[in-house]
Amino acid sequence: MFESLGGRLEDALSKIRGKARLSEADVELALREIRNALLEADVNLLVVRAITDRIREAAVGAMASRSLTPGQQVVKAVNDELINVLGGETFRITYESKPPTVILMAGLQGSGKTTTSAKLARYFKAQGRSPMLVGADLQRPAAVEQLKTLASQIQVPMFSEWTSPIEVAKAGVAEARRIGRDVVIIDTAGRLTVDAELMDEIAAISREVRPKYTFLVIDAMMGQDSVNTAKAFNDVLELDAIVLSKLDGDARGGAALSVKEVVGKPIAFASDGEKLDNFGPFHPDRMASRILGMGDVLTLIEQAERTMDEEVAERGAKKLMEGKFDLEDFLQQLRQVKKMGSLKGMLSMLPGVPKELRDVEIDDAELGKIEAMISSMTKKERSDPSIIDASRRARIAAGSGTTSANVSALIKQFKEMQKMMRSMGIGPASATKRRPKPRPSKKGRKNRR
The missing domain is CATH 1.10.260.30 (Signal recognition particle, SRP54 subunit, M-domain)
Incomplete structure (x- = not known):
């Protein structure tokens, strides 16, 4: 997803990386190319301005510094700024002292919410937890069957019934408590667009089950539309974090680089493939390193440990x-x-x-x-x-x-x-x-x- 942006940023920084001295013209040229690269990647205009202003401030300080070469300090400033806009620190999950820990999944139809719910359950199971899936998406008839199929694939219990979404969510949490499951993931209904009925329903579910976390699943391929969706949901639900789906697509990456700055919520998890194991915590520092062509050895090692015999x-x-x-x-x-x-x-x-x-x-x-x-x-x-x-x-x-x-x-x-x-x-x-x-x-x- 970030290949084009990464290439443009690398080109911009290569012109100043090894310079022992920087002029104002050097800095402005690099900033102009960075700004154009971010805009072409569909990053929100206000976010682009904030990023370039902070990089300019760091570059001015670098020109007067005697520690690293100014070029290296500007590269470091760009890296730090990417980490910042991607969320800063890796999101950490804490669990309720009295189980279960309830997680409410929200999102538009087609964002990959149901599949992401199953991926999240698989992740918790790999962490030694005992998750359970609850199918409260009764708007789309195939959603419950899809969740049931995915649950059987990862060998996790799944609960649903044909009453009402609120009753299903309440009964699901009660059932998880009864059978001793310590994490409950509730898959809710989506719509093609944000509407009052969708918001009222998910707000009502949230009031009834009082989730520890509310995650919004957004399609990374949607660009700025996904950021607007996040703002609308956050106004109603007070989101805790974002889960990015389809990070392996060929979109330009603007959603990932805009959502934290615009909505103020971090990216907790990301899905980078269709398989259920193509999922994990989102690490802003590692993603920034990959965008700038500096690799991501830690993720590669974790991937090998997770998949290889x-x-x-x-x-x-x-x-x-x-x-x-x-x-x-x-x-x-x-x-x-x-x-x-x-x-x-x-x-x-x-x-x-x-x-x-x-x-x-x-x-x-x-x-x-x-x-x-x-x-x-x-x-x-x-x-x-x-x-x-x-x-x-x-x-x-x-x-x-x-x-x-x-x-x-x-x-x-x-x-x-x-x-x-x-x-x-x-x-x-x-x-x-x-x-x-x-x-x-x-x-x-x-x-x-």
Whole structure:
């Protein structure tokens, strides 16, 4: 989502980053480019003015500073300002001393509210909590069934009944208390637009269940409309935080950069994919770092810990170090990597990756082709690719929907990787090469005398 904005900001800052001295003209040029980048990203005009004013103030101080170079201080000011407009600190959840902790979910129809409710329940379950979902969206007949299906997928209880939304919410909280669930997530009805009926209904539910938190789900693809929606809901509900859905889309990111400044509410969680595990806390500092091309290693590590099988990863690493890494091991590791998401997304989290490389279009479907080719091989072929002749290549290509040339290229690349590992001192061949000569025994030394 922030690729275009990040690229523009990087270009603007690259012109002053290494400068030992800054002139007013340098600062104004950089500010003009930053302002244009933010406006093109659909950031609210008042927010853009506030951001650039604060950066200008920091830049003036940097010009008189003797600690860091002025260019570095301006970069730091931009980074700090991005963190600030994205919410400052990561939102922290606290729980009721007397369970359950009630969370009310609000949002317009189509914002992804029902799916986000299930994602939030899955997140709490992973934190060791015992969540329950309550389906109080009785306006859309499919909403209750959708929530029930999602609840079964994450193995979380779900409650609903065909009475009224207020009664469903009250009964849901009572049921959670009865069966010992410590977090209740109430999915409410949405509309295509903000209207009085929607606001009256959700306000009534809020008065009855008195939620610990009220989260508004907004579609990050909506731009400034989502900010206006947040203002309307906040006037009625006193929101606690925002949950951004569809952060993986190709919108320009203006909603994320405007909502905190305009509405005064932080972004608590964000969803960056359709899968139920594509969800987590929103970290303003990490997002700012990614926008400025400085990577996000912490999120990458957390993603790996959450999705990868530790035993499979360790086994692959051990076999790699022993020089016994074959195509079977490669297939297992490939499947681990695929669980983590898109390659382009992972590349954006690595610090120091050139902008040109991050902008390269990476087709994740290529991983599927590689997986299909290796899966079409026999166990013996995976263990020893050298036995794969023309007829075997044709069979593997036919089984994987690829060509013999694709299979040949895969085998060649794998052999090159093995050769590179050996040249780096990994594997038995290099170990033998470096093994020191044995010292002669005492008896042998006497005989030589």
